[in-house]
Amino acid sequence: SYVLTQPPSVSVAPGQTATITCGGNDIGRKSVHWYQQKPGQAPVLVLHDDSDRPSGIPERFSGSNSGNTATLTISRVEAGDEADYSCQVWDSNVDHYVFGPGTKFTVL
Amino acid sequence: QVQLQESGPGLVKSSETLSLICSVSGGSIRGYYWSWIRQTPGKGLEWIGYIYSSGNTIYNPSLMSRVTISVDMAKNQFSLQLNSVSAADTAVYYCARHARPRGFWFDPWGQGTLVTVSS
Numbered sequence: 001s002y003v004l005t006q007p008p009s010v011s012v013a014p015g016q017t018a019t020i021t022c023g024g025n026d027i028g029r030k031s032v033h034w035y036q037q038k039p040g041q042a043p044v045l046v047l048h049d050d051s052d053r054p055s056g057i058p059e060r061f062s063g064s065n066s067g068n069t070a071t072l073t074i075s076r077v078e079a080g081d082e083a084d085y086s087c088q089v090w091d092s093n094v095d096h097y098v099f100g101p102g103t104k105f106t107v108l
Numbered sequence: 109q110v111q112l113q114e115s116g117p118g119l120v121k122s123s124e125t126l127s128l129i130c131s132v133s134g135g136s137i138r139g140y141y142w143s144w145i146r147q148t149p150g151k152g153l154e155w156i157g158y159i160y161s162s163g164n165t166i167y168n169p170s171l172m173s174r175v176t177i178s179v180d181m182a183k184n185q186f187s188l189q190l191n192s193v194s195a196a197d198t199a200v201y202y203c204a205r206h207a208r209p210r211g212f213w214f215d216p217w218g219q220g221t222l223v224t225v226s227s
């Protein structure tokens with residue numbers, strides 16, 4: 001089965017730029033989706049198809065995907081961005097959905 | 109605006125069956141794909157399986173032998189049954205709608221419901 005990897009934690013000071021990676025074998029050939037989850041809340045979609053933002057998601061959230069790594073970038077980080085971020089792909093070979101283990105993002 | 113709401117017992121005894129319902133409001137269940145996803149305490153998200161409104165299902169191989177997902181079009185809801193539960197099944201269970209066929213992500217999600225398996 002397809003496996004995704006993420007760093008357990010990322011920390012950045014307010015106003016700086018944060019990058020959260022999602023690794024997988026040839027993940028650049030897949031579409032990667034990102035979710036934000038704050039404590040006690042359900043996940044919220046922040047990016048789909050590598051870099052598309054749903055309505056209501058700030059332009060500060062962007063993404064890229066190439067080779068074996070997809071990246072979620074948060075620009076001009078704010079305290080309210082502190083959350084767990086998980087990546088997700090669809091494994092077309094078996095029609096299954098796979099999530100990364102999640103990254104705890106802390107604003108210093 | 110489609111909204112999803114999970115419901116069911118918050119406590120299930122070990123070896124028994126976990127049963128949850130996801131009620132869909134603000135839109136029809138027809139023509140969409142719907143999933144169950146869980147999150148064990150302090151761990152990541154795990155996709156359990158999905159059902160299409162026609163009744164076709166696909167399950168995560170790790171749970172396939174114990175899982176049944178079904179749909180009730182008349183009530184606009186779908187359900188999850190997980191047999192022979194153990195402490196490892198203690199988790200927050202979410203239901204979610206697929207963007208499929210437009211795409212392969214989940215949006216929206218229900219608020220989640222915590223199910224604890226007791227011995």
